[in-house]
Amino acid sequence: MPADDLERVYRWGWLPLIGGCVAVTAAMLAASELLFIHYGFADPTRLQRVLHLVRGAVMSFALALFAGWYMLRLRQRVEAARESLRAQQAAFARRAWKTEQAVGLGALCRLLVHEISDPINGLSLHCRLLERAAGRMEPTDAEPVRRIAAQLRDDTERLQGLAASYVEGNRAPGSSERYQDLSLEEIVRAAVAAHPCPEGVEIVVEAASDLAPVHAEPDRLRQLVEYLLRNAIDPPAGSHRVRVSMTNDGNRVLLAVADDGAGFEDPASVFRPFYPASSLRASLGLAIVRDVAREHGGDTRAANREGGGALLSVRLPMGERTS
Amino acid sequence: MSRLLIVDDDRVGVSALAALLEDDGYQVVALTSSAGGLEALSAGGFDAVITDLEMPGLHGLELVRAIRECSPTLPILIVTGYTNSPAAATAVAYGARRVFPKPVPYEDLLAELGAALPH
Incomplete structure (x- = not known):
């Protein structure tokens, strides 16, 4: 049974049960009354009337017991279902958090x-x-310098090897096919739909x-x-309206995100890692945006808008048009 | 003596590369912006260009394209930290001779320059 239905039964199930008990008791009492009349007990004795009432009371009590037992069972089932849902939600949140951390760490x-x-x-x-x-x-002076230079060179090569192995190790299988012609609009709309937008923030997506x-x-x-959107939406941007637009710009596609938030203190520095220093996510997000843009042969720009708010733009290489 | 133009926004790297190439007998002009590179190229007199791709302002690809438009045969060598990116492939498609990773394999760069320049 779906969780919503269980919740409804749990909240309102007692109404039909109690109603049912009352109706069944009333029906049985009426039936008894009819039986009295049918068998000629038109004028029952006091004892017969008492017995009749006692029978009705016992019946009501039995039905109420049954209803109570049924409600208890239902309550247990609902609680178990709630607990299971909570556990599933927690497991899902943990998995999502881990995935997000892994992706963020990779970036x-x-x-x-x-x-x-x-x-x-x-x-x-x-x-x-x-x-x-x-x-x-x-020669006597050169020897220690050579030794130091050789040590430095070894260390540099080691560092270079580490960096190269990381980049190579993170290539997807069939890396030559990693790059594809993609619809930026689809990706932006999917990200907007998936992103938990804070209350009071409106995101408008426009594409040529x-x-x-x-x-x-x-x-x-x-x-x-994702990081561009987060920058516009997440605190401390404080935006109410975010406009994401996509247009063709020569042999590039221009993705611009304009918001009406606080803007940047220093637009020239926003793509540097660890700027601003207020939060780790915010401080690395735009650096990753620039990194991804550069990796693709694109570029990034940041500015404050005249009417207030920030404008971030990314130009990415155009794929082949199908029509 | 062959005259080289190096364009890279990393000042430390570009000065070291210029010093090495000068030591190996080249005349070098080292600049840290692609806009500056374009201006220097318009004056002419260079036998080869070594450029980075990821630079603030004018992207290295635009520089490569501009060079190709005015000088179809000038050897262009790319030095970039993003060798596997589409930008590197596009630079080759625009006519760059070869893409080198960072850190630059200096002997390979020297050999490529030797092969590209008339003796």
């Missing part, structure tokens, strides 16, 4: 791998410069009728859209 790791690629590159090239500089020194597909990795594109 964070990829972001960090990409963020450290520039410093590792600089370190690696400077190691080479150091080795070359050592080659121009006196001739919107081209984007060439992207499905999971990464979903991540990008």
